[in-house]
Amino acid sequence: MSSSLADPWRKLSWGENQTALKFVKSYKPENITHLRVLLHGPVGSGKSSFISSVSSVLRGRIAIPALASSTTSDRSFTVKYQTHKIKAGRGSSASYYSVIFNDIMGLEDGNNSGIHHNDIKLAMKGHVKEGHKFNPVAPLSSQDHGYNPKPTADDEVHVLVCVLSANSSEIKQSVLQKMSSVRQMASEMGIPQMAIVTKIDEACPETEKDLRNVYKSKHLRKKMSEFSSAIGIPMNCIFPVKNYSHEISMNPHADTLILSALEKMITFGDDFIENHKS
Template identity: 40%
Template sequence: MGNSVWRQGPDWKERDAMKTKLTKIEPIGVDNFNIMLHGPIAAGKSSFVDSVKSVFVDHVAVNVLAQAHTDHSCTQTYSGHRIEYKGSALPFVIYDVMGMEDSMASKGMHSDDILNALKGHIREGYEFDPKEPLDATSEWYNAHPSKNEKIHCLVCVVSANNITLQKTVAQKMRDIRQQANKLGIPQIVILTMPDLACPKVASDLKNIFSSTEIKTKVDYCSNELGAPLNCIFPVKNYHSETKLNDAIDVLVLDALIHIVQAAKDYLWSLQHSGKAD
C-alpha cells in the first residue's frame, strides 16, 4: 500500500455535520426517500441497517439481529426500517430483502421479487418465497402503488472479504441492474468488510482510501457489476464493536449521503419530466 490515495475521502472530523446534513435533505414529492438493499447472502445488508441506526441513536444497535457466518439469509420478510434522530423521523426508509444465492439451490431472493419491490408492488410484511415470486393475485401484491411506495434508490451490498461472486448470482445482479436502469432508478454499491480484506485497513480504518487492496476490490465490483467507480463506497459495519467509532460512522454517513442524494436527484428528474406518478 503506497502513500497516494485512490479517492479523496470524507473529512474524518465531520461526523456531526454529516448527520445534520442528512436531516436537512428533503424528499421531493414523496413522504420519504425509499432505499432498498440487495445482494448476496452474508454480505452485510442487515448489518448496514444496524450501523446506520447506531450512528443516529448514539450506541451500537443490533435491532435487526443479523447473523454471523450464516449460509442462508437472515431476512425473510419485506419491511422498511425507519430511524429517529432527536425525536424526529429521518427522511428515509431502508428496505432490506432476502439475500441472493445460486439459482441451483432453489433458495435465496427471487430476482422477480426485487423487480416487484422496485416498482412498489410488494406490501410490507410479505414473506419471501425463493421458489416463486409474488403473484399478482396475492393479498401482498400492491397492484397500484403510489410514488410513496416505490423505491427511489437501489443499493447493492457486497463483501470485500468474499467478493468473488458465483456466476449465477453475478448474472442475477447484472440483470437487476439493467431492470433498474430501465426504470431510471439510481444504484449505489456498498463494499463491506474492508478491514477483513486489508490488514492495514484493519489497523487503521483511515487507510481505506490509500489501500491498493481495497482499490482492487472496488475495480472488481465495477467490472463485475457494471457500476461506475464513483458509485462504489467501502463501508465498515459495526460487527464486533460494542462502542461507537468515529471513523466507522463517517464512512457509513458518507455512503448514506450519496445514497440519499441519488434518490433526491431521481425524484427531481421524475418531477421535471412529468413522470412523478
C-alpha cells in the same frame, strides 16, 4: 512492492462528520414522506449490519442490532419484505428520519433459495406490500394478498444499493451475474444504483488498524474495481464501509465512511424523486 499507495485515491475529511450528519438528519424529500433505499446482496454481505450502523451513526450510539436476522449458516429463513426506519428523538417527540431501508437477499445459488427475479422488480416498483413473505418458487402475482396494485411514490424504491463483502474472494460469478441483472432492471426503470463494499477491516489488515488507510490500500482498490466491472457500477459509485459489528463504542472514522455512502444514497435517490414527480 508496497501494498499501499502513497496518496489516497479518494480524499475524505476523516472524523469531521458534522456537516454530513446535519445533511442526512435534516434531509426531506419533496412531496413524499421518505426516500426508500433498497439494499440487495448475498446473505452475510452486511445488509442488516449496514442498516444498524446507519442507525448508530444517526443516533450517536451503538444501536441494538435487532435487525441482524440472518447469518450465513441460516439460509432457509423466511424472507419478509420489511421496511426499516430509524427513530429520531425519543419519547413523545420521537419521529423518523426521512431515509428508510429495505433489504432483500435475492442472489443465492440454486433454484430454491433467494428471491425470484421478478419479485425484485415488483419491489422496486412498489408493488410488494409490507410484511410479504417472498416465495422463491412462486413469485408474487397481482392476485396475491401481498401485491399492492396501486403503489404511491412512497412505496417505490428510489435508489438501489448493491452490498458486497470485500472479504469474499468466494463470491460466485453467478451471484455477480444476478446482481448485474438486477442492476439492469433498475436501470430500465431509471432507478439510480450504487454499491457498498463491507468488511474492509477483514479484507485488509492496514485498514483494520486504521480505517483512514482504506483509499491507500491497493488490495481494496483492486477488489472495488473487480466488483465495478462485474456488476457494472462505476468506481465513483462504489463506497467502502466498515459496519459496526463487534465494537461497543463509536468510531468517528467508521462514521465518516458510512456517512459518505449515505450522502450519495440521498443525492441519488433525491434526483430520482425529482425526475419522477407527477
